[in-house]
Amino acid sequence: MNDKDQKQLGKTLWAIADQLRGAMNADDFRDYMLSFLFLRYLSWNYEEAAKKELGADYPDPNAIGNGGRTPLSVWYADNAADVPAFEQQMRRKAHYVIQPQYLWGHIVHLAKTQNDALLDTLQQGFKYIEEESFQSHFQGLFSEINLASDKLGRKYADRNAKLCAIITEIAKGIADFSTDVDALGDAYEYLIGQFAAGSGKKAGEFYTPQQISNILSAIVTLDSQEPKAGPRRSLPSVFDFACGSGSLLLNVRHQMKAAGGSIGRIYGMEKNITTYNLARMNMLLHGVKDTEFEIYHGDTLTNDWDFLRENNPAKKPQFDAVVANPPFSYRWEPGEAMADDMRFKNHGVAPKSAADFAFLLHGLHYLKDDGVMAIILPHGVLFRGGKEAAIRTKLLKDGHIDTVIGLPPNLFYSTGIPVCILVLKKCKKPDDVLFINAADHFTKGKRQNQLNDAHIERIVSTYRVREEQERYSRRVPMQEIIDNDFNLNISRYVSTAEKEEEIDLSAVHADLVAIEKQIVEAKKRHNAFLAELGLPPLP
Structure with missing residues (x-):
């Protein structure tokens, strides 16, 4: 992705954030927005690694239909006995594992269909990533993302609907852009900068x-x-x-x-x-x-x-x-x-x-x-x-x-x-x-x-x-x-002040003398004109 497209992706995501946060404090909304971008990246990176690992066995996305299933969910269902060995390989090569139901593609499907299970799935997914995805464990990684917050809505259904809207718009916003590691990383930095500018x-x-x-x-x-x-x-x-x-x-x-x-x-x-x-x-x-x-x-x-x-x-x-x-x-x-x-x-x-x-x-x-x-x-x-x-x-x-x-x-x-x-x-x-x-x-x-x-x-x-x-x-x-x-x-x-120009006093004096002489000569000529006109001379 070129620099122009990277900046445009950042601006597109910022416009979404500005539009959707409503009355929510910018700092609070930042945590939701950046966490979803993070999940989008983890999913993309993981699925790319899975394609390489499974090769020809990786299901064709075009043959799955649009029922919310991801290629990995299809493979998991058809190869249950091979899942432990696959995940072991993924931990070695990609350094982490994400189960299919927590991948961004499935989360977006739940959001677009306004599925009531979105909020619960997100909560379970965030907990899974914190505790099980990485070998080193990232406890509390999403601790600031309160999916039960009244700022999203007073009732479960309201909060679920708000999250559906946010995730759907983010998915729509990044659909036209390449979202590899460099692009999403730069977009993430851009958003951090924009939120910083707005939080004084x-x-x-x-x-x-x-x-x-x-x-x-x-x-x-x-x-x-x-x-x-x-x-x-x-x-x-x-x-x-x-x-x-x-x-x-x-x-x-x-x-x-x-x-x-x-x-x-x-x-x-x-x-x-x-x-x-x-x-x-x-x-x-x-x-x-x-x-x-x-x-x-x-x-x-x-x-x-x-x-x-x-x-x-x-x-x-x-x-x-x-x-x-x-x-x-x-x-x-x-x-x-x-x-x-x-x-x-x-x-x-x-x-x-x-x-x-x-x-x-x-x-x-x-x-x-x-x-x-x-x-x-x-x-x-x-x-x-x-x-x-x-x-x-x-x-x-x-x-x-x-x-x-x-x-x-x-x-x-x-x-x-x-x-x-x-x-x-x-x-x-x-x-x-x-x-x-x-x-x-x-x-x-x-x-x-x-x-x-x-x-x-x-x-x-x-x-x-x-x-x-x-x-x-x-x-x-x-x-x-x-x-x-x-x-x-x-x-x-190191002073940045410009030096004052040095004054040559002898030169200034000579100029003043010359000017004085010119004034005297001009006065003589002027008085001559006055005399011709019969007027009194200047003193």
């Missing part, structure tokens, strides 16, 4: 705008120690400790594959249960197998993921790349015990008023010595005093801050404030800090400002070759930063 501040909980995601992904997929060498060939592991819907992790995966490289295991952590479920669906919907990623539901600040709490330094998990867009200036309660936490012990604990540096230090702690980390933070981390100044000073003295990138304001759905990207490394080679001031380089939009491809490319290429450009980028020696009390306010080092 809540959007920051689950979505990083694609343009900013592209910058972070491009940075961490370059060679970590020699960025000018270009994209790395392999990225064994990547971690996002505030992963939201997983779009940033998927962008890193896409960048690696687009550059001809390979990516290993993907790790994410997310506190919000709804967003956590979105991330797991998003991974699977983009063709990431359940054995290739691990998303954990938990609190990053309290570090409650046992996998990360390994006390043996030799076994402590570390990642080749860390990316993150954590909540800005999040208030937290660190407690006295945090001073002994291994993540903060060497640098200090972030203040209660803003957990920005707590998030940063968490990511840095789990970064490999030759890895690279890119994190989005508010500008306050660059210059705020107190505990944050002490942490910033330690990071600079230890040589961990590699690059500071200032972005334009109003790029996010959740806030209009300008933000920065900090690039950190444990073993960076340059003894200076690269500052990129891209604050004035954007395209103004109606609701949010935009970074186009040229803006993004300039930022990434400037980072890659560490280039200095007037009023845009500069490599600042550590001594200058020390002289500025470790303040990293970007405008101190």
